Amino acid sequence: MFAYYPIYRGYFRTSIMMMFQYRIAMLIWLLGGIIEPLMYLVVWRTVSQQQGGAVGTYSTNEFVVYFIAMMMVSHGTFTWIMWEYVYRIRMGQFSVMLLKPIHPIHSDIADNIGYKFLTLIVMGPTVLLLAWFFDASWQPTYWSLAAFVPVLTLAFLMRFYLEWSLAMVAFWTLRIDAMNQAYMVILLFFSGKLTPLTLFPEIVQRAADLLPFRWILAFPVELLLGRVTPRDLLIGIGAQLFWLLAGYLFMQLIYRAGIKRYAAFGN
């Protein structure tokens, strides 16, 4: 475990230097991540105000806090790997990665974390400004704040393994746009991105329990809102650990099959 420490330090340094070269592209990714939750925030706030200040168990203020928290958790966990992998394979960059005596997922994780830290410079003020604009009030409990750190870390890792596995479809076909988009739609409906899951019909909620997506987004967000009981917290962490393990095994399996298929285009 600690053997990785100097390697990651090196990766962080290069990835942060690289990202300074692509400042604009970085800001654009960020803009999309801000607009989408902001749009749903406004929609549900409007609905809630019209319904006399609450929809289901959510008050107008809770909707605001929910979607601002969603913006942060979504930003914290998102990856661009499903778009990058295909490019990597088509241009033959993957060959270079294979030559290194370390699994390629590590440099991707380091890249992603580096990006997240850099973009905090923009994301932090945006969140504060939005909270101020929409007059959000939020009283967290200390234990849920403390629990948020490991929960978000697990959410990040499980999403990373899941999307890294799906990204490897690029070994078999380079036409991944429609598949990626389908994934984003499923994520939108079953992760709580579109609306708090309790506003869906019972059957959708039960389906969401069984899928990994709500444990990536809705669960950390609800935890921040103080809507998760200690018992549910344990269940949630259990689900996260299960999906993390499943994602890890899945990744190993596909990776082994994938590199056998890989034919090194380009150089």
Place this chain on the structure above:
Amino acid sequence: MFYIRLFATYLRIGILGELEYRANFWISLVQSALDLCVALGGLAVVFSHTDTLGGWRPEELLALVGVYFLIGGLIRTIIRPSMTKFMDDVRQGTLDFTLTKPADSQVLVSIQSVEIWRLVDVLIALPVLAIALIRLGAQLGLIDTAVFAVTLLSGGLIIYSFWLMLSTCAFWFVKVENIQVIFMSMWQAGRWPVSIYPAWLRAVLTFLVPVAFATTVPASAVSGRITDANLVGTVALAVAMLIVSRWFWRVGIRFYSGASA
């Protein structure tokens, strides 16, 4: 007439080019269907908890979704691919070839690349609009329909002029493709009526990036909530932007010195 024939030619080239990649049609179809799922699914969830959204009834929002897909489809079919090619041409100096052709350069640049499979968005928009119009039914007279057509045309022209002005900046700054991505991420906010957004965001979506004119305004014409002032304002803005973007284009083209030769 000449320009219609010219457009038909580019369209034919576009069709011939894309027929080589027939699978792309199915991919576009899947993508548009998924987009529609997101739009309609969102409406379904919202309207399972309320009867109106900021004063808009479900069928009125359905009309808005229809307009959103219609204009969005035209952007993706013609405006975006043409402008992307234009920016590439400026960077590589190949714009020289366009400029030497015996036709108006602005028109040539604006229609030079047609991604026909993206017309699927338009094909999806039409039944959605039709269903919305039928459900809105009785109130819709001949005048309303004409007003709708006028606002739709104006909205389309406003988006086109806006995009042309952004692209024209390529003459000075060369790398401006990212602006298109920014526009497309703002565009998705047009799926909802701009009246529900707080004032500062509404201002952004109306004046900084004119999404509102292309989506909310035509949809409000269908639902009979458009005021005369709005209608006149939209048409006036469309005309003004056409003229300004034309002027800006000519300034830009004079500045262009060619990167290759």
